[in-house]
Amino acid sequence: MKSFYNRSLAAIALLTVVLAAGCTKVDDTLGSDLIPGGKDQLSIRIDTLGGREGERIRAFQTYTDSIGLRASTRHMRGAMNLNVGYIGSAEDDFFGRTTTASVISGLPAQPLTPNFFKNRKSSFDSVKLLVNMKYVCGDPSVRQTFNIYRLRDTLAYTTDTLYYQSFRYENHIESEPLFRFEYSGEPDRIEEIKLDILPQGRKMLDELAAADTTLFYSGKAYEFLRQFKGFVIAQAPGTPADAAIYANYLPNCNMNFYFQRDREQWEMDLDKDTKEPQKEVTAYMQWYFSDVDGLKTTSVASIRHDYAGTPLAGVKDGGMVEAPQTAYVQGLGGVATTLEFPAGFFDAMNALKPSADYAIYINQAHMFVWLGEQTVEAYDKAFQKLGSYVDYGPMTVIPDYYISDATSGSVTVPYDGMLNRNPDKGYYRMDITSFLQHALQNEGEKNRRLTLAPTYTPYEPFADHLSPLLAAESDRPVQVKITYTLIGPNGR
Numbered sequence: 001m002k003s004f005y006n007r008s009l010a011a012i013a014l015l016t017v018v019l020a021a022g023c024t025k026v027d028d029t030l031g032s033d034l035i036p037g038g039k040d041q042l043s044i045r046i047d048t049l050g051g052r053e054g055e056r057i058r059a060f061q062t063y064t065d066s067i068g069l070r071a072s073t074r075h076m077r078g079a080m081n082l083n084v085g086y087i088g089s090a091e092d093d094f095f096g097r098t099t100t101a102s103v104i105s106g107l108p109a110q111p112l113t114p115n116f117f118k119n120r121k122s123s124f125d126s127v128k129l130l131v132n133m134k135y136v137c138g139d140p141s142v143r144q145t146f147n148i149y150r151l152r153d154t155l156a157y158t159t160d161t162l163y164y165q166s167f168r169y170e171n172h173i174e175s176e177p178l179f180r181f182e183y184s185g186e187p188d189r190i191e192e193i194k195l196d197i198l199p200q201g202r203k204m205l206d207e208l209a210a211a212d213t214t215l216f217y218s219g220k221a222y223e224f225l226r227q228f229k230g231f232v233i234a235q236a237p238g239t240p241a242d243a244a245i246y247a248n249y250l251p252n253c254n255m256n257f258y259f260q261r262d263r264e265q266w267e268m269d270l271d272k273d274t275k276e277p278q279k280e281v282t283a284y285m286q287w288y289f290s291d292v293d294g295l296k297t298t299s300v301a302s303i304r305h306d307y308a309g310t311p312l313a314g315v316k317d318g319g320m321v322e323a324p325q326t327a328y329v330q331g332l333g334g335v336a337t338t339l340e341f342p343a344g345f346f347d348a349m350n351a352l353k354p355s356a357d358y359a360i361y362i363n364q365a366h367m368f369v370w371l372g373e374q375t376v377e378a379y380d381k382a383f384q385k386l387g388s389y390v391d392y393g394p395m396t397v398i399p400d401y402y403i404s405d406a407t408s409g410s411v412t413v414p415y416d417g418m419l420n421r422n423p424d425k426g427y428y429r430m431d432i433t434s435f436l437q438h439a440l441q442n443e444g445e446k447n448r449r450l451t452l453a454p455t456y457t458p459y460e461p462f463a464d465h466l467s468p469l470l471a472a473e474s475d476r477p478v479q480v481k482i483t484y485t486l487i488g489p490n491g492r
Contacts, residue, residue, distance in 0.1 A: 001213050007324075013218045017115040017259070018328045021190070021376040027150030032439060033329065035425060038180055038268075039079045040102050042098070044363060044406055044483060044484070044485050045352070045447065045483070045484055045485075045486065046481065046482070046483050046484075047481075047484070048354060048479055048480070048481045048482075049345060049348050049349065049479065049480050049482065050345065050472070050477060050478055050479035050480050051477055051479050052348070053189045054342070054344035054347070054348075055342065055344040055345040055347070055348040056342070056344075056345075056472040056473075056477050056478075057339050057340065057341055057342070057345060057472060057477065057478040057479075057480075058322065058339070058342060058471075058472050059322070059323045059324075059327035059339055059340075059464070059469070059472060059478070060320040060321060060322050060327075060337070060338045060339075060340065061312055061314075061315050061320070061321040061322075061323050061328065061333070061335045061337065061338075061394075062315055062316070062318070062319075062320050062336050062337070062338045062451065063266040063305065063307070063315040063318070063319070063335050063336070064336065064392050064393045065164060065165060065166040065304075065305075065315060065333075066164035066165075066166070066252060066393050067164055067165050067333055067392065067393060067395070068139075077372050080239030082247065082249050082292055083251055083297075083299065083470075084246070084247050084248065084250060084301065084462065085103075085104055085233065085247075085250055085253070085289075085299055085301060086101070086102060086136070086245060086246065086247055086250060086301050086302075086332070086462060087100055087101060087102050087146060087223045087233050087234070087235070087241075087245070087246055087248060088100055088136075088138065088144055088235065088243055088244050088246050089138070089144075089235055089242075089243055089244045089245065090136075090137050090139070090242065090243060090244060091138070091241055093310070094310060094311065094312070095305075095307070095310065095330060095335070096306050096308065096309070097241055097304060097305070097306040097473060098137075098245060098303065098304070098305050098306075098332055098334070099235070099304045099306070100239070100245050100301065100302065100303045100304075100332070101169055101212075101232055101233060101234035101235070101302040101452055102232065102233045102234075102248060102299065102301065102302070103151070103155070103169045103230070103231075103232050103299060103300040103301075103302055104231055104232075104233075104250065104289045104298075104299045105151070105154075105155055105225060105229060105231075105289075105295070105297045105298045105299070106230060106231070106254070106255070106287045106288050106297055106298060107218070107221055107224060107225070107287070107288060108216045108217075108218075108224065108285055108286065108287060108288070109254065109286040109287070109288045118158035120163070123202070123205045123208070123209040124204045124205045124208060124209065124257040124258060124259050124285075125205075125258065125259055125260060126194070126257075126258040126259075126260060127159065127179060127194075127195045127197060127201070127205075127255060127256070127257055127258070128192050128193060128194050128195065128255070128256045128258075129148075129179075129181065129192070129193045129195055129253075129254075129255055130191070130192050130193075130252070130253060130254050130255070130256060131187075131190070131191055131192075131193060131248050131252075132190045132191075132248065132249045132251075132253060133187040133191070133246040133248045133249075134245065134246065134247045134249070135186045135187065135246060136149040136185065136242060136244070136245040136246060136247050136464040137244065137245050137332075137334070137464055138243055138244035138245050138445040139242060139244055140184060140186045140187035140243075140244040141184060141185075141244065142184060142240050142243035142244060143182055143183070143184040144182065144183055144184060144235060144239050144240070144243050144244070145180065145181075145182050145235070145236040145238075145239045146181055146182070146183060146233055146234065146235060146236060146239075147177035147179070147180055147233075147234055147236045148177055148178050148179040148180070148181075148195065148201075148231050148232070148233050148236075148285065149169075149173040149174060149175055149176075149234065150173065150174045150178050150200070150204060150229070150230075150231060151169075151172055151174075151229040151230040151231060151232060151234040151472070152172055152173055152174050152229070153172040153229065153235045153479050154225060154226065154229045154230075154411025155172075155230065155298045155300065155379060156298065163300045165301060165304075165333040165462070166302065166303065166304050167300045167301050168230045168302075169234070173232050175198065176198070176199070176200040176330070176468045177198055177200065177201075177219055177236075178198060178200050178204055178231070179195035179196060179197060179198060179201045180195065180196045180199075180236065181193050181194070181195050181196065182199060182405040183246075184244075189248070190252055190436065190440060192256075205257070207408055208228075208257065208285075211227070213316050214454075215227070216285070220293075225362060230255060230297075230298070231255075232302075233248075234302075235324040237433065239424045244281060245332070247462075247464070250288040250299055251430065252290075253288075253289045253290070254286045254287055254288045255286070255289075256284065256285070256286055257284070257285045257286075257287065257370060258284055259284075264275075267299035269441060271282065273492075279310075301333075301462050303332050303333045303462060305332075305333070305334050307333075307335075311482065312335055315335055320338065323337070323471050324353045324471055324472060324473040325425075325432070325470075325471055325473050325474050326372050326405055326468050326469065326470065326471060326474070327467070327468075327469045327470075327471045328466060328467070328468055329383060329452055329453060329467040329469065330454075330466055331383075331454055331462070331463040331464050331465045331466060332463070332464065333460050333462050336392060336451050336452060336453040337451065337452045337453075337469055338444070338449055338450070338452075339369075339449065339450050339451075339452065339478060339487060340390075340445070340448060340449050341436075341448040341449070342448075344482075346439070346440055346448075349431060349440060352484070352486075353486060357488075357489040358486050358487060358488055358489070359389060359486075360440065360484050360485070361434075361437075361484060361485040361486075362433055362436055362437045362440070362482055362483070362484050363483040363484055363485055364431065364433050364482070365432050365435075365436040365437075365481070365482045365483075366416075366429055366430065366431060366432075366481045366482075367429070367430045367431075367432045367478065367480045367481055368427050368428070368429055368478065368479050368481070369386075369428045369430070369452065369469050369470070369478050370427045370469065370470040370474075370478075371419065371427060371428075371467060371468065371470070372426055372468035372469060372470055373425035373426075374423070374425075374426045375467065376421075378426065378468075379419060379421045381465060381466060381467075382419055382426075382465060382466070382467040382468075383419060383454040383463065383465045383467045384419055385417050385418050385419070386399060386417060386419075386430070386452050386453065386467065387401075387417075387452070387453045387454065388401045388417070388430050388435075388450055388452060389450065389451045389452075390430065390435065390449075390450055390451075392451040398430075398431075398432055398434065398435045398450060399434055400431040400432060400433045400434050400435070401416070401417055401430050401431050401432065401460040402482070403479060406408035416429055416430060416431055417429070417430050419467075427468075427476075428452075432450065432480070435450055436480065449479070452469070454467070468483070
């Protein structure tokens with residue numbers, strides 16, 4: 001702002017010199033009203049609020065189980081096509097139990113091989129799941145059993161109008177699973193897991209063998225999904241809850257179906273490398289769970305948090321638990337931090353006015369929220385960016401925060417919303433100008449609350465990080481640095 005006025009004053013000085021050269025008398029009042037507030041005093045001022053008693057910004061732990069966008073009525077345009085599926089469960093003394101499942105639809109990657117047409121009366125006899133998984137949290141040494149269920153309802157046409165993180169997939173699947181597999185350990189590559197075929201799975205394989213073969217061409221995607229709506233991968237009943245959670249990257253995930261015949265003896269004799277009996281694959285199909293030929297498949301990450309018996313028990317069902325010293329922003333769509341600006345904060349703002357008939361215009365408001373621990377390890381575990389919302393469920397963003405985050409063009413604002421990793425400066429800085437101006441002019445709890453969460457798109461509430469934030473009663477409470485203009489009763 002200073003540079004603007006310096007340039008303006010320089011221009012005025014230059015104009016004065018030009019006039020002096022061409023006139024015998026100089027108008028020394030030129031430009032006296034250019035700067036609001038008087039001849040020699042700028043009306044733009046800077047103050048920091050939030051640190052003093054009565055004006056401290058309170059922090060609450062909150063939980064929203066319906067984060068997402070409303071589903072489209074069009075087929076295959078689900079509200080939360082994440083391209084990431086989560087499976088498994090984990091427990092923590094402070095954050096309770098988190099249980100995840102992956103709800104996915106898919107399409108054949110290509111038409112079936114010609115040999116399948118000669119053997120259509122024979123069903124597939126082997127199924128493998130190709131996964132690209134990453135360990136997220138928990139105890140990976142615990143061996144988990146997973147069931148794969150068949151969706152009974154097409155995702156875009158279910159009775160739910162909102163695909164949210166606690167999506168009740170149980171209401172939309174067949175009662176008995178198709179396939180089953182076990183898994184444990186920390187994955188480090190793409191793996192192919194052979195599935196156990198259960199009675200319901202055998203029926204589906206027979207259904208695939210009897211289907212019209214044209215159904216497997218990409219031009220029949222809608223027809224295919226009406227018949228084969230997708231799957232749910234979830235923990236089998238009786239599996240230990242205190243295990244691990246994995247993220248499965250769906251663009252590299254598919255299900256492979258095989259039909260194999262026993263090889264004749266003369267064919268085996270030609271095989272010099274092995275003496276073991278072998279089979280020949282005569283039919284093979286890949287069922288992809290991400291984009292195929294530009295067609296959007298649908299996935300929903302069903303992630304549920306149970307805080308019963310923990311310090312966060314009160315946050316279920318939209319409850320709020322005050323966090324005086326430390327507040328948390330949890331990954332995997334867990335607890336978020338809601339900041340409440342008390343009446344004393346706005347009283348302190350109004351006290352900046354010389355008299356009641358003045359008004360305050362906020363030129364810019366930056367909020368500073370400090371990380372609880374100032375170490376490299378803490379920075380690595382924390383979210384690199386926090387989102388700022390006035391309504392977290394529908395993902396209603398605070399616009400200044402995102403405008404100031406622009407990385408193209410001439411806008412370059414360092415650290416806005418990003419974790420400042422400099423030594424002893426571990427804080428998030430966010431532009432909340434429009435939020436604060438609106439809150440100053442509109443009383444009420446709803447207008448004076450904002451929520452911090454680990455995302456700025458609907459597709460990233462499910463991360464494997466955690467940010468402990470210093471709250472009001474800590475040594476570094478949340479503070480707001482405001483740059484403002486005082487507008488007097490005469491409009492100046």
